Amino acid sequence: MKEVDQVFNQYNQLSEVREVIAKEQLVFLYIGQENCSVCHGLKPQIEKIIANYPEIATVELDAIKTPAVAEAFQVLAVPVLLLFVEGKEYLRKARIVNISEFSQQLEKIVLGVRSMNQE
8 A cells, every 4th residue: 555645646737647657557636726625625535545656657747837738738727637548538536526536436347457467
């Protein structure tokens, strides 16, 4: 399990983010911003969940500091949670996120990927 305080890797360039998505089988992208109270409340909860899945590569972006990245992923409001499986967007949640539902959906997807890898 990942340490909760080291869950997200910070990126600033769209090319870096696209490279991670292309290279890794599972990528979780968290897009927030400093002055977002919802982001500050949600992020610690998401970190605890994501820490249980070491096979997920993580990316964190600030929508204000990296507007090109936010635009590329069609972010209209923050926070946005995106999960990519083999380079394709598989799950998207935005603004108000039901943590229990998100956790269940994430677990189902990861278990599916794990079973595919065992075949």
